Amino acid sequence: MAVALTSLALAACSSGSPAASTAPSSTQAARSTSSAPRSGTTPSAPTTATTSAPSPSPATASASTRLTPVPRAGAEPRIRFPTNQTAVGSGANASAQPVPDAVWARMVGYSWTPGCPVGRSSLRYITVNFWGFDGYRSRGAIVVNASIASRTVAAFTRLYEQRFRIRQMKVMDSSWGHAPIGPGADDYAAMDADNTSGFNCRYVGGEESKKGWSNHAFGTAIDVNDFENPYIAGPGRVNPDDWFATRRSGYAGVFSSTRSSAVRAFTDQGFRWGGVWSAPDFQHFDVAR
Numbered sequence: 001m002a003v004a005l006t007s008l009a010l011a012a013c014s015s016g017s018p019a020a021s022t023a024p025s026s027t028q029a030a031r032s033t034s035s036a037p038r039s040g041t042t043p044s045a046p047t048t049a050t051t052s053a054p055s056p057s058p059a060t061a062s063a064s065t066r067l068t069p070v071p072r073a074g075a076e077p078r079i080r081f082p083t084n085q086t087a088v089g090s091g092a093n094a095s096a097q098p099v100p101d102a103v104w105a106r107m108v109g110y111s112w113t114p115g116c117p118v119g120r121s122s123l124r125y126i127t128v129n130f131w132g133f134d135g136y137r138s139r140g141a142i143v144v145n146a147s148i149a150s151r152t153v154a155a156f157t158r159l160y161e162q163r164f165r166i167r168q169m170k171v172m173d174s175s176w177g178h179a180p181i182g183p184g185a186d187d188y189a190a191m192d193a194d195n196t197s198g199f200n201c202r203y204v205g206g207e208e209s210k211k212g213w214s215n216h217a218f219g220t221a222i223d224v225n226d227f228e229n230p231y232i233a234g235p236g237r238v239n240p241d242d243w244f245a246t247r248r249s250g251y252a253g254v255f256s257s258t259r260s261s262a263v264r265a266f267t268d269q270g271f272r273w274g275g276v277w278s279a280p281d282f283q284h285f286d287v288a289r
Helices: 026-031 101-107 146-161 187-192 261-267
Strands: 095-098 123-132 137-145 221-223 231-234 237-239 284-286
Touching (some): 101 137, 146 261
Antiparallel strands (some): 095 123, 123 137
């Protein structure tokens, strides 16, 4: 999320194993005390897939159905373990299909509005299993441009196989509310919830007056685990929280370096990683348009 920040920080686009328990500060403890019950329902998704990930290996398919919950860290969203849908099938079981009617109805007027640079036919709805911070296999959804659908499926399949943790993965739609400035769903609310997301037809954050479209408006950018991978615009300008700004290894859900297997899950598919930028955006991956 590329964005100029004012108070706490505004974002611009804005490893794999659990870390040892770290005591949060009193401020962070106050925002991290709640957790939501786990959903026992399975997601409703179209049955016809246009893009599918390779079948999981026997080792992946027979993996444990639950890992150890991730210990508390010094920065967390208010709800540590959001309600996620239950995993479907074995392995990552990732697929891509046209955006379903029900999903599109929730996007219109929020993450998509008339005048956006891409329309429904240019987008794909990705569903994939992931390992949650609560330790459960869960199922998430993300909307991206059709041109990067297959590589998105491949990247999240590799994260699953690595048992990389994702807190939640929900489509940008009416559930997040409107962006505070300009078009789009409220990306700041999604970041505060540590939500992994893709398409959101909004302007570059902090530069709304210029009315320049973010890469998210084209569906060619993905943000993963915002709290664990913040955007660092400068001293005192970190979004959504600066605790992980200097803690780039040894914690679940963190993209630590270009050599890490989690980062390579994306870069091997042709994504660029914002973590190497002069103003690091550790959560951000995109494909050049």
